[in-house]
Amino acid sequence: WGVDGACWCSYKYLNAGPGGIAGFFVHEKHHGKDLNILSGWWGQKKSSRFNMAHKWQKEEGAAAWRLSNPPVLQTVSLLASLELFEKTSMAELRGRSLLLTGYLELLLAQGPLKDHPSVLSVLTPSEPCARGAQLSLKFSTPELMDAVFRGLAKRGVLTDERKPSVIRVSPAPLYNTFSDIRGMVEVLSVVLSETDKNGTAPAAKRQKS
Numbered sequence: 402w403g404v405d406g407a408c409w410c411s412y413k414y415l416n417a418g419p420g421g422i423a424g425f426f427v428h429e430k431h432h433g434k435d436l437n438i439l440s441g442w443w444g445q446k447k448s449s450r451f452n453m454a455h456k457w458q459k460e461e462g463a464a465a466w467r468l469s470n471p472p473v474l475q476t477v478s479l480l481a482s483l484e485l486f487e488k489t490s491m492a493e494l495r496g497r498s499l500l501l502t503g504y505l506e507l508l509l510a511q512g513p514l515k516d517h518p519s520v521l522s523v524l525t526p527s528e529p530c531a532r533g534a535q536l537s538l539k540f541s542t543p544e545l546m547d548a549v550f551r552g553l554a555k556r557g558v559l560t561d562e563r564k565p566s567v568i569r570v571s572p573a574p575l576y577n578t579f580s581d582i583r584g585m586v587e588v589l590s591v592v593l594s595e596t597d598k599n600g601t602a603p604a605a606k607r608q609k610s
Contacts, residue, residue, distance in 0.1 A: 404428065416482045416575060422475040427463040441468030485575060494574045498534045501572035504579055505536060508586040517593050520545060524567065535571035542566065545596065552592035558585050 405428050412421035442450065444465045446458040459465035506527070513521055520541040525532050540546040543565040550562045561569040572582055 405431065411479050411482070415479060415486070416573070417475070417479040420475060422471055422479050425463060425466065427466065429462070432462045438466055439468060440465075443467035443469055489575075497574040498572070499529050501574060501577060501579065501582060502532070502534050502536065503529065505570065505572055505582045505586070508583060509536070509538075509589075512586055512590050513593055516590065521593070533571075534574065535569050537563070538568045538570060540566045540568070544601075548596045548601065549589070549592050552596065553585075553588060556588045556592070558588050 404426075406426060408423060408425040410421065410423050411417040412419050415421070438444070438459075440457060440459065444459050444467045446460055449456075449458050460467070506523070509523065514523070522539045524537040524539050525535065540549060546562065546564075546566045546568060550560065550568055553560055553568075561571070563569060570585065
């Protein structure tokens with residue numbers, strides 16, 4: 402693409418977890434050029450790094466932009482993730498992802514979307530080529546979204562909220578199963594049936610609980 406540079410996180414797509422170490426790319430056309438950069442000890446040439454001389458000799462390529470040693474725990478967590486990726490391929494992961502998300506979309510259409518059309522919809526494009534693994538579920542009110550989000554979490558279903566009224570559901574092809582997806586949709590149906598559009602449980606259910 403000819404981009405000058407890029408940076409990216411690893412916590413989501415590489416499953417390194419929150420706080421995971423990031424990465425960056427600098428196009429080779431900028432290597433060795435006299436650019437203004439934040440210089441740090443790890444950007445110094447390895448051959449002269451321990452000379453402790455007051456002379457800046459930067460590494461070649463993107464290594465010149467390094468400031469300090471990377472944090473150990475974040476690096477180890479990323480390494481564990483990359484070891485998993487080495488056992489598969491992006492083509493296999495994408496293929497499984499298409500099946501998992503398609504299954505999620507089907508079950509939602511046959512269950513919650515059909516039973517609660519006035520309070521629930523899907524924002525994500527239905528064309529597989531226009532989306533990733535995630536489906537964004539939009540609820541009619543912020544109160545309902547908050548109640549459903551808490552109801553899912555209480556039953557062991559971990560999702561991602563985006564206020565005011567969206568819950569993001571993303572089957573991870575590395576470890577989620579079709580059974581996981583079916584269970585998630587079943588739990589969503591239960592939570593919706595126990596919650597009114599204002600985000601509160603009916604009086605009878607509140608008294609029972």
